[in-house]
Amino acid sequence: MLEGFFQIALTLLILVVLTPIMGSYLANVFLGKKTFLDPVMTPLEQGIYLLGGADPEENMTGRQYAQAVLISNSAMAILVFLLLMFQARLPLNPTGLGMPTWDTALHTTISFLVAADLQHYSGETTMSYFSQIAALGFLMFVAPATGAAVGIAFIRGLTGRPLGNFYVDLIRSITRVLLPISIAVGVLLLMAGVPETLAGPQTVTTLEGATQAIARGPVANFESIKMLGDNGGGFFGASSAHPYENPNGGTNFLEILCQLLLPAAFIYTYGVFIGNIKQAWLLFWMVLAIFGVLIGVTAVGEYFGNPLVNSILGEQTPNLEGQEVRLGWAQTALFAMTTTATMTGSSNAAFDSLMPMSDFCALFNMFLQVIWGSIGTGTAHLFVFVFLTVFLTGLMVGRTPEFLGRKINKREITLVGVIVLIHPILILIPACITLGFPHTLAGISNPGFHGLTQVVYEYASAAAGNGSDMAGLGNSQPAPTALWYNLTTGVVLWAGRFIPIIAVLLLADSFSHQQMTPVTASTLLTDNVLFTVITAATILILGVLTFLPVLALGPVAEAFLIAHGVKS
Amino acid sequence: MNSEFQTSPQPLRPHLGGPRASRKQTLKVNTKSLYQRAVKEAFVKLNPKVMVKNPVMFVVWVGTIITALMTIDPNLFGSVPGKDLRFFNFLITLILFFTVVFANFAEAVAEGRGKAQADALRATKSDTIAQKLLPNGSIQQVSSTALRRGDQVKVIAGDIIPSDGEVVFGVASVDESAITGESAPVLKEPGSDVASSVTGGTRIISDELIIRVTSDPGQGFIDRMIALVEGAERTKTPNEIALTVLLAVLTLVFLFVVATTNRNTRVNTASNTVRAISFGVFVRSAPSTKAIIRSINPWPGSDVTRIMSSSEMMRVPPVTELATSDPGSFSTGADSPVIADSSTLATPKTTSPSDGMMSPAITFT
Numbered sequence: 013m014l015e016g017f018f019q020i021a022l023t024l025l026i027l028v029v030l031t032p033i034m035g036s037y038l039a040n041v042f043l044g045k046k047t048f049l050d051p052v053m054t055p056l057e058q059g060i061y062l063l064g065g066a067d068p069e070e071n072m073t074g075r076q077y078a079q080a081v082l083i084s085n086s087a088m089a090i091l092v093f094l095l096l097m098f099q100a101r102l103p104l105n106p107t108g109l110g111m112p113t114w115d116t117a118l119h120t121t122i123s124f125l126v127a128a129d130l131q132h133y134s135g136e137t138t139m140s141y142f143s144q145i146a147a148l149g150f151l152m153f154v155a156p157a158t159g160a161a162v163g164i165a166f167i168r169g170l171t172g173r174p175l176g177n178f179y180v181d182l183i184r185s186i187t188r189v190l191l192p193i194s195i196a197v198g199v200l201l202l203m204a205g206v207p208e209t210l211a212g213p214q215t216v217t218t219l220e221g222a223t224q225a226i227a228r229g230p231v232a233n234f235e236s237i238k239m240l241g242d243n244g245g246g247f248f249g250a251s252s253a254h255p256y257e258n259p260n261g262g263t264n265f266l267e268i269l270c271q272l273l274l275p276a277a278f279i280y281t282y283g284v285f286i287g288n289i290k291q292a293w294l295l296f297w298m299v300l301a302i303f304g305v306l307i308g309v310t311a312v313g314e315y316f317g318n319p320l321v322n323s324i325l326g327e328q329t330p331n332l333e334g335q336e337v338r339l340g341w342a343q344t345a346l347f348a349m350t351t352t353a354t355m356t357g358s359s360n361a362a363f364d365s366l367m368p369m370s371d372f373c374a375l376f377n378m379f380l381q382v383i384w385g386s387i388g389t390g391t392a393h394l395f396v397f398v399f400l401t402v403f404l405t406g407l408m409v410g411r412t413p414e415f416l417g418r419k420i421n422k423r424e425i426t427l428v429g430v431i432v433l434i435h436p437i438l439i440l441i442p443a444c445i446t447l448g449f450p451h452t453l454a455g456i457s458n459p460g461f462h463g464l465t466q467v468v469y470e471y472a473s474a475a476a477g478n479g480s481d482m483a484g485l486g487n488s489q490p491a492p493t494a495l496w497y498n499l500t501t502g503v504v505l506w507a508g509r510f511i512p513i514i515a516v517l518l519l520a521d522s523f524s525h526q527q528m529t530p531v532t533a534s535t536l537l538t539d540n541v542l543f544t545v546i547t548a549a550t551i552l553i554l555g556v557l558t559f560l561p562v563l564a565l566g567p568v569a570e571a572f573l574i575a576h577g578v579k580s
Numbered sequence: 581m582n583s584e585f586q587t588s589p590q591p592l593r594p595h596l597g598g599p600r601a602s603r604k605q606t607l608k609v610n611t612k613s614l615y616q617r618a619v620k621e622a623f624v625k626l627n628p629k630v631m632v633k634n635p636v637m638f639v640v641w642v643g644t645i646i647t648a649l650m651t652i653d654p655n656l657f658g659s660v661p662g663k664d665l666r667f668f669n670f671l672i673t674l675i676l677f678f679t680v681v682f683a684n685f686a687e688a689v690a691e692g693r694g695k696a697q698a699d700a701l702r703a704t705k706s707d708t709i710a711q712k713l714l715p716n717g718s719i720q721q722v723s724s725t726a727l728r729r730g731d732q733v734k735v736i737a738g739d740i741i742p743s744d745g746e747v748v749f750g751v752a753s754v755d756e757s758a759i760t761g762e763s764a765p766v767l768k769e770p771g772s773d774v775a776s777s778v779t780g781g782t783r784i785i786s787d788e789l790i791i792r793v794t795s796d797p798g799q800g801f802i803d804r805m806i807a808l809v810e811g812a813e814r815t816k817t818p819n820e821i822a823l824t825v826l827l828a829v830l831t832l833v834f835l836f837v838v839a840t841t842n843r844n845t846r847v848n849t850a851s852n853t854v855r856a857i858s859f860g861v862f863v864r865s866a867p868s869t870k871a872i873i874r875s876i877n878p879w880p881g882s883d884v885t886r887i888m889s890s891s892e893m894m895r896v897p898p899v900t901e902l903a904t905s906d907p908g909s910f911s912t913g914a915d916s917p918v919i920a921d922s923s924t925l926a927t928p929k930t931t932s933p934s935d936g937m938m939s940p941a942i943t944f945t
Contacts, residue, residue, distance in 0.1 A: 558837060
C-alpha cells in the first residue's frame with residue numbers, strides 16, 4: 013500500500029517542480045517576451061496572421077473576443093462535421109469505414125470542439141485514419157488553444173490589461189505551447205512502444221489457431237495532444253486503458269503529468285501577470301490539497317476493494333475488476349482523479365467498475381470544475397469562486413468587496429451568477445428528464461443507485477467538458493437510446509463550454525475597464541492563508557450543497573449498500 | 581482653513597460630560613419596547629404580500645406552507661412510503677417556520693432601531709425660534725421651518741442654529757458635536773470656504789453670528805440624515821443590489837436541485853428524505869447568510885449615532901460622505917473609511933461638517 017502512495021506522492025512532487033517552469037514560460041509567451049522558439053515560430057506566426065488577415069496589434073473588447081471565439085469555433089465545427097460525414101470518400105481509410113450516423117458525427121464534432129471528447133463511438137471501428145488525424149486531431153489542438161486564449165484574456169482583464177487578440181492568442185498557444193510539447197511527448201511515447209503507422213490492422217494467428225485483427229494506426233501523435241491538451245478522446249474505444257495507447261507505467265506517469273501540466277501552470281502564470289507569486293502559490297496549494305484528498309479517498313477505496321468480492325474470496329484484495337492489472341490500483345486511482353479533475357476524460361480503467369467512492373470523487377471534480385479544471389477556463393472558474401468569496405467575506409466584515417483593487421458590483425455578480433447557475437441546470441434538468449423515462453430514454457444497464465450515477469455522470473461529464481464516461485449506459489449507436497444521448501449531451505456540451513466562456517470574457521472586460529482602487533490599510537487582503545482557506549470552504553460548500561442530493565442518491569447510497577454487503 | 585485655528589489653545593481631546601452629556605440620554609433606544617414591537621412585526625410580516633418583496637424568504641415561506649400541508653397529509657403529492665412521516669414533516673415545518681419568523685424578527689429589530697435613531701436625530705433638530713433679519717434691519721421672530729433659502733438670521737450664544745447656512749458677519753465658536761462627534765467647538769467666520777458654513781441643529785456657544793440660510797426646510801443636512809436612517813428614501817447600495825442578485829441565483833440553484841430531485845423519486849424512494857434534508861440545509865443556509873450581512877451592515881449612516889455617543893474616538897463618519905456631492909461614496913454603504921487610522925485622528929479642530937467637506941484629514945492652508 014505504501015508503494016502505491018509513494019508513486020502518487022512522487023508524481024505530484026514532480027508536478028510542483030514543473031509548475032513554476034511551465035507557468036513562467038506561458039507568461040513569457042503571452043506577455044510577448046522573448047522565448048527560445050522565437051527564431052522558428054515568429055516568421056511562421058507572421059505568415060499565418062498575414063494569410064488570415066488578422067492584425068496582431070489589435071486589441072479586442074470582451075464582446076469582440078467572444079464573437080471571435082464563437083465564429084471561429086462554429087466554422088471549425090462545420091468543417092469537421094463535413095469531414096466526418098464524407099470520410100468514406102476521403103483517403104487514409106484502410107478498413108473501408110463508412111459514414112457514421114449523423115447524430116454520432118454531430119455529437120463527436122461538438123464534443124471534440126469543446127475539448128470534452130465525450131465519445132459515443134469506438135475509434136477503431138468508426139473513424140478512418142484521416143478523420144482521426146485531420147478532423148479530430150485538428151480539433152484537439154484548437155479546442156485547448158481556445159480555452160488557453162480565453163484563460164489568458166481573463167487573466168489580462170483581471171490585471172487591468174487590454175484583453176488582447178483572440179486569433180493571436182489561439183495561434184501562439186498552438187505554435188509555442190501545444191505543438192512543441194506534444195511533439196516531444198509523442199516521441200517519448202513512440203520510444204515507450206506506442207504505435208505510429210498508417211498501415212491497416214495487423215491480422216495475426218493466435219495461439220488457439222484463430223485469426224484476429226489487431227487495430228493500430230497513427231496513435232502516438234494523437235495520444236500526446238490528447239493528454240497535453242486535456243482532450244481525452246481515445247484513438248481506440250478503450251482509450252488510455254488500451255495497451256497501444258498506454259503500454260506501461262512510464263507512459264502512464266507521462267500521461268498523468270501531461271494532463272496536469274498546463275492547468276496547474278496557468279495558476280502560476282496568473283501570479284506572474286499580477287506580480288504576486290505568493291497568491292498564485294496559495295491558490296495552487298489549495299487546489300493541490302483538495303486534489304490530494306480526493307486521490308486519497310479514491311486510492312484507499314480501491315485498495316481495500318469490494319467487500320462483496322472480498323467475502324467470496326475470503327481475503328482482502330484491491331478492487332481490480334475493470335482495471336488494468338499492469339497499472340494497479342494506485343495508478344488507476346491517480347489517473348482517474350487526474351483525468352476527471354483536469355477535464356481530460358481519458359480513463360485507464362472502466363469507470364463503471366470503480367468503487368462508489370471513486371465515482372463520488374470523480375463526480376465531485378466535475379461538479380466543482382476548479383480542481384485544476386480544463387486549460388485556461390478552469391483557472392477562470394477558480395477566480396469566479398474567488399470573486400464569490402471576496403464578495404461574501406467582504407460584506408461580512410464591512411469592506412467593499414474588491415479584488416485586485418476592482419470592485420465586484422451588480423454586473424460582475426450577475427455574470428458570476430450565470431456561471432454558477434448554468435452548471436447545475438445543465439446537469440440536473442437533462443438527467444431528471446432522462447430518469448423520468450427509464451425505459452425509453454435512459455438505457456441504464458444497472459438499475460438502482462448505480463444507474464442514477466451513470467446518468468448524472470454522463471451529463472456532468474458533458475457539462476464540465478470532461479468527456480469521461482461510465483460505460484454501461486446505452487449512449488452509443490446502434491443502441492435505441494443513443495439518439496437521445498447524442499443530441500442532449502451535444503446541447504449540454506455546447507452550452508457548458510460557450511456560455512461560461514462568454515460570461516468569463518464579459519467579466520474580464522468589465523474588470524479591465526474599472527478604475528483601480530489603491531490598496532489601503534482597510535483593503536481586504538486576498539493573498540494570505542486565511543482567505544485561501546475561506547475560498548476553499550466556499551468552493552466546497554457551494555459545490556457540495558448544490559449536488560448533495562444527487563451525490564447522496566448515487567454513489568453515497570451505493571457505497572452504504574456495498575458496505576453492508578447488499579448486492580444492488 | 582486658516583492656520584490660526586490649528587494653534588488654538590482648545591484641547592484636542594474632548595472633555596467628557598460636556599455639552600453632550602444630556603444628549604446621550606435622548607439617544608438611548610428603548611430596547612424593551614423595541615423588541616416587543618419587533619416580535620409583533622415578525623408575525624405581521626408573514627403576510628404573503630409583504631413576504632414576496634424578499635424572494636429568498638418568500639421561497640422559504642412557500643416551503644413552510646407545503647410541508648405544513650404534507651404534515652396534514654403526507655401522501656398529498658403522490659404516495660410516499662416510510663414511517664413517522666407526519667412527525668418528520670412536522671419537524672421540517674417547524675424549522676422552516678422559525679426560520680421565517682426569525683428573519684422577520686431580525687428585520688423588524690433593524691427597522692425599529694432605525695426609527696429610534698431617526699427620532700433621536702430629530703430631537704437634535706428641534707423646532708426652534710429663529711430671529712429673522714428683515715430687509716429694513718428689524719428682527720422678526722419666526723419658526724425655523726418658515727425660513728427659506730436666502731433669508732438672514734441672527735444667532736447669539738446659546739441658540740441652536742435654525743438651518744444650514746453661511747456666515748455673513750461675525751466670529752463665533754459653534755459646538756458641532758451633534759453631527760461630527762467632535763466636542764471641541766469650531767470657530768466660524770465669514771469669507772472662508774469651510775469655516776463659514778454652519779449646519780442646522782448645531783449650537784452656537786459664544787458670541788453671535790449673522791447667517792444667510794442656504795437650504796429650504798426639509799432639505800437641510802439633518803433632514804437628509806434622518807431620511808437616510810429611516811430608510812424611506814434610501815436607494816439600495818450597489819453591494820445590496822449585487823447581494824440580492826447572488827441570493828436570487830443561489831435560490832434558483834436550490835429550486836433546480838429540489839425540483840429535479842423530486843422527479844428522481846421514480847428511480848428510488850430514499851429521495852424523499854434526501855429532498856427534505858437538502859431543502860432544510862439550503863433554506864437554512866441561504867437566509868442566514870443574509871441575516872449575518874444585514875446585522876453587520878444594517879444601513880449606511882448607522883455609524884452616525886454610534887459616533888455621537890462615543891466621542892473618544894475621532895472617526896470619519898459616513899455622514900460626511902453623505903454631505904459630499906459624490907454619489908459613489910454616498911451609495912457604497914458598506915464602504916471602509918470608517919476605520920480610524922492615524923491620519924484621521926489629526927487636527928480635529930479643523931473639522932467643519934459642512935457641505936463639500938470630505939474628511940477632517942483634509943486641511944486647507
